[in-house]
Amino acid sequence: MGCDNSKYLDAAVTVEKLDVGTSCVGGVGVAVDPSSNRLVVAGCKRMAVFSTTDMSCLGTVKIDGTSVTRVAAGGGVAVATVDSLFGVAIVDLATMQLAGTVKVDPGLRVFGAAIYGSTAIVAGCSKLQMIDIASKTVTAEVEIETGLSLQQEVGLAVDHERGCVVVVGCNTVSVIDIRTAQCVGSAKIDTSSFPGGISVALHNGRAFVAGHSRLLVVDLATLTEVRRIKIRPGVLPVGGVGLAMRGSTAFVAGPFKLLIIDTRTMTELGAVKIRTGTVSISPSRGGGLSVGTGSCLAGTVGVAVDGDYVYTAGCRKVSRIHLPDVVLELP
Numbered sequence: 516m517g518c519d520n521s522k523y524l525d526a527a528v529t530v531e532k533l534d535v536g537t538s539c540v541g542g543v544g545v546a547v548d549p550s551s552n553r554l555v556v557a558g559c560k561r562m563a564v565f566s567t568t569d570m571s572c573l574g575t576v577k578i579d580g581t582s583v584t585r586v587a588a589g590g591g592v593a594v595a596t597v598d599s600l601f602g603v604a605i606v607d608l609a610t611m612q613l614a615g616t617v618k619v620d621p622g623l624r625v626f627g628a629a630i631y632g633s634t635a636i637v638a639g640c641s642k643l644q645m646i647d648i649a650s651k652t653v654t655a656e657v658e659i660e661t662g663l664s665l666q667q668e669v670g671l672a673v674d675h676e677r678g679c680v681v682v683v684g685c686n687t688v689s690v691i692d693i694r695t696a697q698c699v700g701s702a703k704i705d706t707s708s709f710p711g712g713i714s715v716a717l718h719n720g721r722a723f724v725a726g727h728s729r730l731l732v733v734d735l736a737t738l739t740e741v742r743r744i745k746i747r748p749g750v751l752p753v754g755g756v757g758l759a760m761r762g763s764t765a766f767v768a769g770p771f772k773l774l775i776i777d778t779r780t781m782t783e784l785g786a787v788k789i790r791t792g793t794v795s796i797s798p799s800r801g802g803g804l805s806v807g808t809g810s811c812l813a814g815t816v817g818v819a820v821d822g823d824y825v826y827t828a829g830c831r832k833v834s835r836i837h838l839p840d841v842v843l844e845l846p
Contacts, residue, residue, distance in 0.1 A: 544586030545817030627671035757818030785843025
């Protein structure tokens with residue numbers, strides 16, 4: 516069983532049981548498709564689909580992989596990057612069927628994913644590729660410099676108004692024009708404090724980049740960092756965080772809490788306790804780290820926002836937070 520309808524209400528947070536594959540080293544991806552009212556949660560073994568109307572589980576789709584790192588949804592389809600396949604899984608959200616997989620060559624591993632109209636965009640250690648969803652073929656490829664290793668993730672986000680995609684890797688930020696498939700800008704930024712995954716969101720000409728314990732702001736006109744703050748989302752020692760935005764408000768998700776940040780002043784408004792099914796990693800008696808079984812090992816917690824709702828997920832639980840009802844834990 517990939518998911519069920521057993522739920523309970525905790526203040527403004529509705530929690531559903533979930534199993535998208537334990538030991539998901541790459542973390543769990545979360546995306547919302549407003550056109551079909553679907554919430555998509557992808558892990559290393561399967562994709563679970565929920566109705567955003569009542570959070571009922573509509574079913575699961577099997578994904579044969581060892582790590583799904585990111586997922587995107589739009590126009591009735593979902594795409595998930597599967598690093599063990601060196602490719603992308605495409606799921607039809609109307610039929611709840613795997614429509615196909617596309618082999619890509621993004622450089623060692625596949626990490627970031629986004630949808631722009633009828634095009635899926637994926638990026639890895641050294642390349643960005645564009646895929647026509649209907650024909651399931653790679654239509655363009657762009658060389659990028661991310662400086663990433665096998666254990667790091669690249670973050671990307673699409674600027675629909677400008678028709679470009681912003682890619683952030685290890686100490687680099689790049690902007691690619693989607694129509695021409697050309698890199699129109701690249702610069703160095705400091706992400707050395709991000710040992711795990713990198714998440715990116717865009718607003719008002721700026722890129723917001725979240726990592727292990729920092730949130731930084733990049734001006735897209737000059738590709739320079741203009742601000743950074745420390746954050747404490749309760750992340751695991753080498754884990755990443757999820758990032759989503761609604762207007763000027765940023766939502767940063769760790770394994771145990773969701774931070775709400777006003778990006779106009781770069782101040783934390785408060786936090787909401789969440790349940791993702793991720794257990795903590797703690798020092799063991801013999802040295803090193805002790806990891807509980809069935810956890811999302813050092814993976815990025817997925818987060819997405821749709822209207823008044825924020826969705827977060829780990830490999831065991833998915834939460835829906837109704838923002839108007841939230842009582843924040845003050846920082």
